Amino acid sequence: MKTTCPYCGVGCGIEVAPQGAGWRVSGDAAHPANGGRLCVKGAALAETLTPSGRLLWPLVAGRRVTWERALDEAAQRLRAIIAQHGPNAVAIYASGQLLTEDYYVANKLMKGFIGSGNIDTNSRLCMASAVSGYKRALGADAVPCCYEDFDRADLIVLVGSNAAWTHPVAFQRLTQAKRHNPALRVVVIDPRRSASCDLADLHLPLAAGSDGALYNGLLRWLARRGGGDRAMRPHLAQVEETLAAAAPWTPARVAAACQLPLAQVERFYRLFADSERTLTLWCMGINQSSSGSDKCNAILNAHLYSGKIGKPGCGPFSLTGQPNAMGGREVGGLANQLAAHMDFTPENIGRLRRFWHSDRVATAPGLKAVDLFQAMGRGEVKAVWIIGTNPAVSLPEGHAVAEALRRCELVIVSDVMRDTDTGAFADILLPAQAWGEKNGTVTNSARCLSRQRGFLPPQGEARPDWWMLAQVAQRLGYGEAFSWRHPAAIFREHAALSGFENQGTRAFDISGLAQLSDDAWERLTPLQWPVNADYPTGCARLFSTRRFYHPDGRARLLPIAPAGPRQATDARWPLMMNTGRIRDQWHTMTRTGLVVRLMQHHAEPFVALHPDDAARYGLQADALARIQSRHGWMLARALLTEDQAPGSLFVPMHWNQRYCAEGNVGRLIASWRCPLSGQPESKQTPVRLQRWDCDWQGMLFFRDNVTLPPLRWWCRVPASDGVTRFSLAHEGDPRRWLQSLLLPEWKVQQAGDGEAFHHLVAWHQGEVKLAFYSAARRPLIDEPLITAAFQQPPAAPEARFALLAGRATQGEARGKTICSCFGVGERQIAAAVRQGALSCAALGQRLQCGTHCGSCLPELKKLIEHYASQQAEAAEEKPL
Numbered sequence: 001m002k003t004t005c006p007y008c009g010v011g012c013g014i015e016v017a018p019q020g021a022g023w024r025v026s027g028d029a030a031h032p033a034n035g036g037r038l039c040v041k042g043a044a045l046a047e048t049l050t051p052s053g054r055l056l057w058p059l060v061a062g063r064r065v066t067w068e069r070a071l072d073e074a075a076q077r078l079r080a081i082i083a084q085h086g087p088n089a090v091a092i093y094a095s096g097q098l099l100t101e102d103y104y105v106a107n108k109l110m111k112g113f114i115g116s117g118n119i120d121t122n123s124r125l126c127m128a129s130a131v132s133g134y135k136r137a138l139g140a141d142a143v144p145c146c147y148e149d150f151d152r153a154d155l156i157v158l159v160g161s162n163a164a165w166t167h168p169v170a171f172q173r174l175t176q177a178k179r180h181n182p183a184l185r186v187v188v189i190d191p192r193r194s195a196s197c198d199l200a201d202l203h204l205p206l207a208a209g210s211d212g213a214l215y216n217g218l219l220r221w222l223a224r225r226g227g228g229d230r231a232m233r234p235h236l237a238q239v240e241e242t243l244a245a246a247a248p249w250t251p252a253r254v255a256a257a258c259q260l261p262l263a264q265v266e267r268f269y270r271l272f273a274d275s276e277r278t279l280t281l282w283c284m285g286i287n288q289s290s291s292g293s294d295k296c297n298a299i300l301n302a303h304l305y306s307g308k309i310g311k312p313g314c315g316p317f318s319l320t321g322q323p324n325a326m327g328g329r330e331v332g333g334l335a336n337q338l339a340a341h342m343d344f345t346p347e348n349i350g351r352l353r354r355f356w357h358s359d360r361v362a363t364a365p366g367l368k369a370v371d372l373f374q375a376m377g378r379g380e381v382k383a384v385w386i387i388g389t390n391p392a393v394s395l396p397e398g399h400a401v402a403e404a405l406r407r408c409e410l411v412i413v414s415d416v417m418r419d420t421d422t423g424a425f426a427d428i429l430l431p432a433q434a435w436g437e438k439n440g441t442v443t444n445s446a447r448c449l450s451r452q453r454g455f456l457p458p459q460g461e462a463r464p465d466w467w468m469l470a471q472v473a474q475r476l477g478y479g480e481a482f483s484w485r486h487p488a489a490i491f492r493e494h495a496a497l498s499g500f501e502n503q504g505t506r507a508f509d510i511s512g513l514a515q516l517s518d519d520a521w522e523r524l525t526p527l528q529w530p531v532n533a534d535y536p537t538g539c540a541r542l543f544s545t546r547r548f549y550h551p552d553g554r555a556r557l558l559p560i561a562p563a564g565p566r567q568a569t570d571a572r573w574p575l576m577m578n579t580g581r582i583r584d585q586w587h588t589m590t591r592t593g594l595v596v597r598l599m600q601h602h603a604e605p606f607v608a609l610h611p612d613d614a615a616r617y618g619l620q621a622d623a624l625a626r627i628q629s630r631h632g633w634m635l636a637r638a639l640l641t642e643d644q645a646p647g648s649l650f651v652p653m654h655w656n657q658r659y660c661a662e663g664n665v666g667r668l669i670a671s672w673r674c675p676l677s678g679q680p681e682s683k684q685t686p687v688r689l690q691r692w693d694c695d696w697q698g699m700l701f702f703r704d705n706v707t708l709p710p711l712r713w714w715c716r717v718p719a720s721d722g723v724t725r726f727s728l729a730h731e732g733d734p735r736r737w738l739q740s741l742l743l744p745e746w747k748v749q750q751a752g753d754g755e756a757f758h759h760l761v762a763w764h765q766g767e768v769k770l771a772f773y774s775a776a777r778r779p780l781i782d783e784p785l786i787t788a789a790f791q792q793p794p795a796a797p798e799a800r801f802a803l804l805a806g807r808a809t810q811g812e813a814r815g816k817t818i819c820s821c822f823g824v825g826e827r828q829i830a831a832a833v834r835q836g837a838l839s840c841a842a843l844g845q846r847l848q849c850g851t852h853c854g855s856c857l858p859e860l861k862k863l864i865e866h867y868a869s870q871q872a873e874a875a876e877e878k879p880l
């Protein structure tokens with residue numbers, strides 16, 4: 001059966017087929033987004049199809065109840081709050097990971113019938129700046145491009161995007177495009193040397209948050225060097241004002257503002273001006289900023305002015321993060337939109353009243369995500385329904401978010417997992433159907449609609465998100481408008497609304513699909529909107545006619561006054577902390593954290609920093625560091641790398657209280673946000689750093705999950721079937737801490753020095769129950785050897801000794817996992833390089849690494865360089 005990946009906005013098509021007791025997941029060769037490829041997360045989807053950790057039935061105040069009870073309770077309490085405090089006292093906070101049908105129902109309920117604008121989504125933290133940018137420039141939230149443009153471009157600029165890790169299949173397409181067309185140039189604009197730089201002909205490691213200056217300078221350059229497109233001019237408004245705003249941004253001034261060598265800046269400008277077909281891909285390094293909308297418009301200005309839009313291989317292409325953030329934008333999931341790309345104008349409000357037959361349609365925008373939680377903290381919003389997002393982890397000022405959730409009278413959470421940081425605050429927990437069970441439509445980065453199809457029975461009593469919303473709507477008395485029996489009926493209504501009184505005024509129009517039968521909806525194959533009378537089979541590229549969606553048909557350039565981060569570093573807060581994603585984890589880890597091989601690339605929260613900074617703060621590699629901002633602190637392992645510029649840190653966004661103590665980076669981030677889009681500045685937080693000391697650090701392997709005795713720091717990692725590994729740090733005698741975990745009937749083997757160093761293996765009836773290793777620093781042990789002992793208890797004395805030692809006495813361990821698909825480690829790779837495997841292809845032949853999803857290829861290349869040069873140095877030193 002064909003379906004779509006539930007992770008990133010690339011929106012890869014997937015084929016699933018039964019295999020043994022489980023499922024085989026492979027790429028759908030016919031899908032335009034991936035042509036059969038999958039990245040490591042998509043390829044590991046079958047491993048997430050487990051009942052482990054799922055929320056199986058509704059819970060009210062922590063107790064299992066029937067669906068009837070839970071829905072009655074939710075509706076009755078919502079009704080009481082609305083009656084007493086009005087519709088703006090309630091809110092929905094949803095997610096770009098819902099299906100379009102779910103989203104449509106949530107928006108219709110809140111904006112159409114409860115009558116409040118208070119429905120916002122996590123896309124506020126993600127795409128909101130891109131939406132404002134597109135709307136201001138093009139008059140519509142319409143991504144002009146398609147993936148095929150990758151194959152047709154002369155120049156591809158990645159700005160604020162680490163697509164190698166975050167949109168891996170799109171990045172693979174770029175890699176392939178470069179292979180086929182060696183003239184294709186790739187520029188990466190990112191303060192750190194990310195994995196995406198592997199492909200770059202030019203990397204601009206600009207100062208954090210200085211992109212506005214760089215792009216203003218680009219516009220000036222284009223204007224002075226004949227880079228404008230004359231034919232485009234009649235289709236543009238506000239050209240003079242915009243050029244005037246850019247005029248002071250000489251290359252020298254830009255170089256100073258961005259802290260880049262002048263020659264690099266000029267080289268980028270020249271490449272942009274000289275390349276007929278230029279594609280700019282941007283993502284969170286641009287959007288997540290207190291001036292995010294302006295940065296998006298600065299990029300759009302350059303494309304519009306030079307006419308690099310609406311043509312093959314060209315365009316300003318905002319890569320969407322989540323699988324259906326675009327669908328959310330289409331139905332009006334953001335608090336400042338109505339539905340079907342309509343704003344809160346009197347005409348649009350009237351139009352929706354007619355279409356929905358409701359006299360309660362909201363008349364004003366609602367609260368945006370950060371404002372919503374702040375209003376909750378002040379007691380103004382008294383009920384929230386959180387669907388498919390984990391705000392206790394992902395919003396800035398995490399402590400204040402937790403306090404707001406604690407204070408809120410009614411917190412309803414719909415999720416697929418039982419334990420999440422947000423679910424811990426829920427009064428009512430509703431079990432949602434997960435990927436593989438649910439059924440609906442999503443839209444990817446390139447406006448491509450695809451079906452997610454259910455192929456599994458739901459776990460427990462899980463239900464579709466749209467169904468829960470419709471059930472509550474019916475109980476609130478809006479029955480007729482929420483009486484769908486099948487998601488296809490919701491889709492038809494959504495499609496009909498997109499064409500309702502549209503007449504070419506709104507870009508989003510899929511009225512061509514409004515008559516789909518249930519059967520045809522089931523069989524729907526991918527297509528790009530618009531889908532209407534003009535484009536019955538969809539449309540790959542927008543704006544080829546140079547007609548835009550502002551009333552005068554022209555696009556707008558926007559005068560930009562570049563702004564840096566809202567808070568600069570200073571003597572007290574000397575380091576700039578950047579946050580983002582790692583290759584193998586998805587957001588708050590609720591699903592990818594279950595998959596052993598996805599945990600191997602990085603298993604613990606880390607802080608990447610330049611070796612000079614590490615020396616300055618007395619941090620050795622792998623030491624635990626305490627990072628402090630004005631708002632909170634966290635602990636992470638020091639990862640020393642020259643990929644970071646001195647003075648800057650990078651911390652992954654993923655870790656949270658389910659996986660470790662003090663690992664939530666959201667607690668450190670201020671809620672500064674773009675005044676227009678409301679998107680928070682998650683990429684630039686001034687912080688300070690210090691070594692975090694403790695008496696001992698340990699590793700504990702346990703057959704099942706276990707509640708640990710209190711200790712200062714821990715981090716949990718699923719190790720292999722049923723075995724959990726904990727990293728630990730604490731005070732005092734490790735033996736004392738360990739004591740309460742040991743059962744009296746277990747036999748123990750142990751060794752230690754009476755201080756920090758202690759190893760212990762506990763046995764029962766021939767099985768290994770527990771293995772523990774502690775030292776003054778992080779113990780160096782061979783994990784695979786230890787986890788294997790839980791499956792196959794070692795019998796020979798020397799093997800038992802090796803287990804107690806935590807290390808094989810002979811033979812080669814794999815080392816840190818680099819290729820997650822085939823479980824290939826750094827030491828194996830080093831050995832192969834030394835034996836002459838000096839290319840990725842050669843390594844792949846020998847070890848298979850890098851031959852499946854390809855997302856470790858940048859790291860493989862680095863390791864080849866590293867170990868090959870070590871080899872060369874060693875050879876030079878040898879006397880002849």
Ligand SMILES: Nc1nc2c(c(=O)[nH]1)N[C@H]1C(S)=C(S)[C@@H](COP(=O)(O)OP(=O)(O)OC[C@H]3O[C@@H](n4cnc5c(=O)[nH]c(N)nc54)[C@H](O)[C@@H]3O)O[C@H]1N2
Nearest residue numbers: 160161162166208209283284285321322580581583586587
């Ligand atoms: N593996 C994985 N993939 C994902 C996700 C995931 O959780 N895991 N999530 C998905 C989602 S929802 C999203 S939104 C996308 C995000 O995808 P990306 O935006 O590509 O990912 P991030 O790691 O958040 O940040 C991208 C880059 O912005 C850089 N950056 C920071 N500050 C600046 C700056 O001032 N200027 C510039 N030019 N760059 C800067 C960072 O160093 C980082 O390399 O990923 C999607 N794909």
Ligand SMILES: Nc1nc2c(c(=O)[nH]1)N[C@H]1C(S)=C(S)[C@@H](COP(=O)(O)OP(=O)(O)OC[C@H]3O[C@@H](n4cnc5c(=O)[nH]c(N)nc54)[C@H](O)[C@@H]3O)O[C@H]1N2
Nearest residue numbers: 125126388389390394414415416432579587588590653682
């Ligand atoms: N510091 C920092 N913070 C960030 C970012 C950053 O770069 N740095 N990035 C921001 C961005 S771009 C994003 S998109 C957000 C993401 O942040 P979140 O949206 O908070 O993260 P997820 O882990 O994706 O949360 C999705 C939740 O929905 C559940 N779920 C999965 N499928 C379903 C379903 O079908 N139905 C329901 N009801 N629930 C489901 C999952 O178990 C999980 O609990 O984080 C933002 N926060």
Ligand code: SF4
Nearest residue numbers: 005007008012039042
């Ligand atoms: S690139 Fe994105 S959509 Fe494609 S398989 Fe990977 S996570 Fe899924």
Ligand SMILES: [Mo]
Nearest residue numbers: 125126321322
């Ligand atoms: Mo996102």
